[in-house]
Amino acid sequence: MTDTPIFQPGDVLDGFHFVERLHDGGMSEIWKVTREDMSPPAVLKAPKIPGDEASAIVSLEMEQMILPLLHGPHAPRFISSGDFSRQPYIAMELIEGESLLRKVDDLPLPIEEVAAIGRGVAQALAGLHAQNVLHLDVKPSNIIRRPNGVYALIDFGLSRHEHLPDLLAEEFCVPFGTAPYLAPEQVLRDRSDPRSDIFALGVTLYYLLTGERPFGFPHGKTELARRLWRDPEPPRRLRPDCPPWLQEAILHCLEPDAQNRYASAAQLALNLAAPEQIALTGRSEKLKADSWLTARKRWWALKLAPTRYPQNLATRRANTPIVMAAVDFSGGVAATDVLRTHARKLMTATPDARLACVTVIPRQRTGESGGHVRRLIELRRWAESLNLGGRTTAHVLEADDPAKSLLDFARETHVDHILLFASAPAFEDSALGPVAHRVVTQATCAVTLLRRPRRTAEAEATEPREGLGI
The missing domain is CATH 3.30.200.20 (Phosphorylase Kinase; domain 1)
Structure with a gap:
C-alpha cells in the first residue's frame, strides 16, 4: 500500500x-x-x-x-x-454520534451497558438482513450510536448483498474480514450466512464485557481455524459478576456451528429486551471452556458433516419469524383462550419462531409499579400456558396511546406477524376497535385479526380500564 x-x-x-x-x-x-x-x-x-x-x-x-x-x-x-x-x-x-471504538479505553463496560449495546446492534443487523445485506465485518470501529440512541453500521466494503454478484468471493480465494471477529464459516469462505454477523456481535460483546477478545488476535490459517471446534473461556471466568443470562446470550452467539446460534439477529434483540426471561442452558453455568475431548469430537463432526446448501435470506426469515401476540385481558378468558389457540398453532408450525406476548397498560405515575408487576406476572403465566419453553417473552408496555405503543414495539423488534382481536364480529372499518384499526392499517408486517367470542358475564375482566381497547 x-x-x-x-x-x-x-x-x-x-x-x-x-x-x-x-x-x-x-x-x-x-x-x-x-x-x-x-x-x-x-x-x-x-x-x-x-x-x-x-x-x-x-x-x-x-x-x-x-x-x-x-x-x-x-x-x-x-x-x-x-x-x-x-x-x-x-x-x-456523516453519522453524528459516538463510535463504539471509543469505548475500548474504558473496558470492561458495565453489564447494563453491554446488554443495551447488544440489543441496539442486533436491531441494526436485523434491519440490514431484512434488506438482503450481510455486513460481514461487525466490530467496534464499524458501529456508531446516533444521538437518538439508534445504532448504525458503517463500512460495507466486505459486505454481501444477496441479489448482487459477490465480487470478493468470485475474485479471491481467502477469507475476508477482521481476524478476531471472523465467524467459523467465514474462515471456510462461506459468505452467505447472516448468523456470521451474530457471531461477530458475540465477539464484540465478549470484548466489551471482559476486556479480552474470546479468540485473541490470531495470525495465519491454523490459528483462525481453531474457532471451528474450540470454544472460548466463558465470560464469567474473566468477569465473575457477569449474570448467567448475559453469558448465555454471548455464548449462544459464539457457538462454533451456526445452526446452534440465535436463528436471527431479531431474536437476539428480542431476548436482550427482556434479559431476565432468557431461557438458561448449560452455557450460563460454564466456568471453563469445553474439554479437549469435546473439542476433538467437534473437530471430527466437522470433518464428517455433509455438505450444507445455504438458504436464501427470504427463506431463512420466513423460517425464523418473530410473532407478536397482543394480549387484551379486558376481553375475558374466552378471548385470550382463542388467542392462545392461534398462537400455539402458528408456533407449532414454525419451530424456529419466537413469540413476544405484549400488553399495554396506562402509564404509571412516579412511584407506582404495582399495576405493571401484576400485569407482567399475569402475562408470563399466559405465555407459560403455551408450553413453548424458552421461545416466548412477555412485555408490558406503559403508554397513553396503546396503538402507537404496539406499532413502535413491532417496528423496533422487527416483528413479522401480529395476532390481535377486533372488538366486533364483523370485519368492517366501522366495527374494528380503535387500536385494531390503527394496527391493521399502519403495521408494516402481516396482521391476523381474530374475532372476539361473544362475551359472557363470567368472561368479563375485572380491570377493563387496562385493556387495549381493541
Whole structure:
C-alpha cells in the first residue's frame, strides 16, 4: 500500500471540498467533505490503489453497489460515487454520534451497558438482513450510536448483498474480514450466512464485557481455524459478576456451528429486551471452556458433516419469524383462550419462531409499579400456558396511546406477524376497535385479526380500564 496521501485539505473533487482527514487506513482514506448544495458535511471514502493488490478496488466496488440500496437509520445515506476512469470514491452521510471504538479505553463496560449495546446492534443487523445485506465485518470501529440512541453500521466494503454478484468471493480465494471477529464459516469462505454477523456481535460483546477478545488476535490459517471446534473461556471466568443470562446470550452467539446460534439477529434483540426471561442452558453455568475431548469430537463432526446448501435470506426469515401476540385481558378468558389457540398453532408450525406476548397498560405515575408487576406476572403465566419453553417473552408496555405503543414495539423488534382481536364480529372499518384499526392499517408486517367470542358475564375482566381497547 502507498503511504502517499491521496488528497490534501483544500482539494476539490466533483464539487466536494476536502476539509479534514478522518481516517488513514491500509486500504483507503476517509475525509470530511462539504459541497455547496449540501448541508451538513459528508464523508468521502477513496481507496488507495496499490500496484499489485486489487482488494481495495473490489471492496469499494462492493460498497458502491450496496450502499445506494440501503435505507433506514442503520446505515449511512448514500450521496454519490466516482468511477474508476478518474478517481474512484464513495460519498455518504456523516453519522453524528459516538463510535463504539471509543469505548475500548474504558473496558470492561458495565453489564447494563453491554446488554443495551447488544440489543441496539442486533436491531441494526436485523434491519440490514431484512434488506438482503450481510455486513460481514461487525466490530467496534464499524458501529456508531446516533444521538437518538439508534445504532448504525458503517463500512460495507466486505459486505454481501444477496441479489448482487459477490465480487470478493468470485475474485479471491481467502477469507475476508477482521481476524478476531471472523465467524467459523467465514474462515471456510462461506459468505452467505447472516448468523456470521451474530457471531461477530458475540465477539464484540465478549470484548466489551471482559476486556479480552474470546479468540485473541490470531495470525495465519491454523490459528483462525481453531474457532471451528474450540470454544472460548466463558465470560464469567474473566468477569465473575457477569449474570448467567448475559453469558448465555454471548455464548449462544459464539457457538462454533451456526445452526446452534440465535436463528436471527431479531431474536437476539428480542431476548436482550427482556434479559431476565432468557431461557438458561448449560452455557450460563460454564466456568471453563469445553474439554479437549469435546473439542476433538467437534473437530471430527466437522470433518464428517455433509455438505450444507445455504438458504436464501427470504427463506431463512420466513423460517425464523418473530410473532407478536397482543394480549387484551379486558376481553375475558374466552378471548385470550382463542388467542392462545392461534398462537400455539402458528408456533407449532414454525419451530424456529419466537413469540413476544405484549400488553399495554396506562402509564404509571412516579412511584407506582404495582399495576405493571401484576400485569407482567399475569402475562408470563399466559405465555407459560403455551408450553413453548424458552421461545416466548412477555412485555408490558406503559403508554397513553396503546396503538402507537404496539406499532413502535413491532417496528423496533422487527416483528413479522401480529395476532390481535377486533372488538366486533364483523370485519368492517366501522366495527374494528380503535387500536385494531390503527394496527391493521399502519403495521408494516402481516396482521391476523381474530374475532372476539361473544362475551359472557363470567368472561368479563375485572380491570377493563387496562385493556387495549381493541
